[in-house]
Amino acid sequence: MEKVLLLHSSTEGQTIKILHYIKEELRDSCECELQDLHSLPAVDFSQYDRVLIGASVRYGHLNKKLYQFITQNQQQLELHKVGFFCVNLTARKEGKNTPETSVYMRKFLQKSLWQPKILAVFAGALRYPRYNWFDRTMIRFIMKMTGGETDTAKEVEYTDWDKVSLFAAQFKRF
Incomplete structure (x- = not known):
């Protein structure tokens, strides 16, 4: 093996x-x-x-x-x-x-x-609820700019x- x-x-x-x-x-x-x-x-x-x-x-x-x-x-x-x-x-x-x-x-x-x-x-994967405030805010901003998920209550596995x-x-x- x-x-x-x-x-x-x-x-x-x-x-x-x-x-x-x-x-x-x-x-x-x-x-x-x-x-x-x-x-x-x-x-x-x-x-x-x-x-x-x-x-x-x-x-x-x-x-x-x-x-x-x-x-x-x-x-x-x-x-x-x-x-x-x-x-x-x-x-x-x-x-x-x-x-x-x-x-x-x-x-x-x-x-x-x-x-x-x-x-x-x-x-x-996008795991908003697990991120600290700064990461959640920054990642949400990036996702908004790129047409991604912005609902910070969601977790999405891509x-x-x-x-x-x-x-x-x-x-x-x-």
């Missing part, structure tokens, strides 16, 4: 939820381990058959610790089977939900020293789980 490391750089938890879903999709053929890449001192990629990194976009940016992790592990990332996906609310819109059309994925690929060979972009399943299958074959 293959051993897979699932790493996350998550803010609100939707990236972790997606990785748990992928873990379930892979359970028959892979032993998966889920870790927070922000808290890992080091990773020995040779202990795994493949690695998947999921990262969330917050206020238009991926976490700086993701880029630090990539810099510290660039050689291992290049030598092993490692995939990457990002999660953002803009991906809820058609035409902004693929690696080729996502502004966040394009920014990542320009900024990152590592160029993953398998990529995906998933829509996240993740396309069929798309996640297809990516999990692609990752398994990669």
Whole structure:
């Protein structure tokens, strides 16, 4: 059975939820381990058959610790089977939900020293009641500007789980 490391750089938890879903999709053929890449001192990629990194976009940016992790592990990332996906609310819109059309994925690929060979972009979740006042206000403003949900009493999950399943299958074959 293959051993897979699932790493996350998550803010609100939707990236972790997606990785748990992928873990379930892979359970028959892979032993998966889920870790927070922000808290890992080091990773020995040779202990795994493949690695998947999921990262969330917050206020238009991926976490700086993701880029630090990539810099510290660039050689291992290049030598092993490692995939990457990002999660953002803009991906809820058609035409902004693929690696080729996502502004966040394009920014990542320009900024990152590592160029993953398998990529995906998933829509996240809007969890107004869970946000603090500042985040709720800012996210509502952004959603108003982009034609999204503005009712702060709502929680909306935009993740396309069929798309996640297809990516999990692609990752398994990669």
